[in-house]
Amino acid sequence: MYIGVDLGGTNIAVGLVDEEARLKYQKSIPTKSERTAEAIIMDIINLIQEIINDYGFPKEGIKAIGVGIPGLVNYKTGDVIQCVNLNWENVPLKVPIENALGIPVFIDNDATLAGLAEFEAGAMKGVKSGIILTLGTGVGGGIIIDGKIHTGFNGIASEIGHMVVGENYYDCNCGRNGCLETFSSSSAIINYTKKLMEEKNSETVIADKIQGNYENLNGKIIFEAAINGDQLAKKVVDRFVKYLSIGIVNLINIIDPEIFVLGGGISKVGGFLLDKVREEVNRTKNFKNIPVTKIKLAELGNEAGIIGAAMLGKQHKIN
Structure with missing residues (x-):
């Protein structure tokens, strides 16, 4: 299983996705983008933990977490270079989530991950x-x-x-x-x-x-x-x-x-x-x-963000 996080200016959506890119369970909360980056990241961590607990899936079975950001990211370091919707500049994202949950984290642009979702399970499949x-x-x-x-x-x-x-x-x-x-x-x-x-x-x-x-x-x-x-x-x-x-x-x-x-x-x-x-x-x-x-x-509509983020984690774990 993989966790996908779709971080937007309005909502934070998190879901549990299986190897075949099927969304098994999801929850979302308001982003409240006027808050600090630290507060938003803590919400992401807590929501991931809730998803795991609610679904009853062992944390050890989560292979990776992927996060989609509506902005520029340094996918090598896992930092957000710039995200206008959140008023973020040079914000570390990968490290605090990894440190809190002990699961590998990968980040990328949300539109890029929508493409990955369509490739894995939608209009680009095959x-x-x-x-x-x-x-x-x-x-x-x-x-x-x-x-x-x-x-x-x-x-x-x-x-x-x-x-x-x-x-x-x-x-x-x-x-x-x-x-x-x-x-x-x-x-x-x-x-x-x-x-x-x-x-x-x-x-x-x-x-x-x-x-x-x-x-x-x-x-x-x-x-x-x-x-x-x-x-x-x-x-x-x-x-x-x-x-x-x-x-x-x-x-x-x-x-x-x-x-x-x-x-x-x-x-x-x-x-x-x-x-x-x-x-x-x-x-x-x-x-x-x-x-x-x-x-x-x-074809995937609003689910594309979560699925694409989760499949980013899958791609990195395979490679």
Whole structure:
């Protein structure tokens, strides 16, 4: 058995996962991210212990603990380099958990681990190489090559959201201009919809949906409007798809994976989004005589974080 920890800005979710990547038992508690790193880490330790006690599985049978972090990590030392959601910088995470529980601990980026989960038990199962794009507030990514997580020399190889794909009208939070996540995230489409509405270039049903308050605007409203033929919403979604497809084609040219998996909140749009992305990637790919790379939706939903973290532990114990 393995323990998976999905540490987010809102919740800490911990689960017990077996060798076949099946989630057997899980619990979660609020993160309360305004607290100190030490307090949050103690909550993680206590929740892991609760999981083990509740399930009645001997602690000696837990082979490893994996932890997914929404930020940059040093997977060699087990330290969190930076995590904006938690306001962490250079926080040791591996060592205090190992010292408290006596079980090997491994950490990595949460989007990378979502990819590992899909590889072990979801949309990537049965392939050797694949890339996940998590489309949410930002754009996260995970790269699997020959069955192994590709993190790069400094551990930043999967920062797909910060691939520059064009020139934008505003800068990314990272300080650069043109990052993929400024075009193809929920934040990006909300910003662009607001821009078009303020310019009053066309009528839109979105105005009625949000009742004059941009705080009510979200990706679901925009995609639903596009599906129903709203011209402004279609313009927003087409732009989203255009730049997402540029990013995918760039990754095909560099890595040539067997499959791309689209995850995150926006992927819940389903077939409408999937069909548009497949069509645009096929239209813009460089090598027209080679079949377009398979593109699918993620399958594991909210369980991906825990399962991926647990499978990180499995990968390290096997190797």
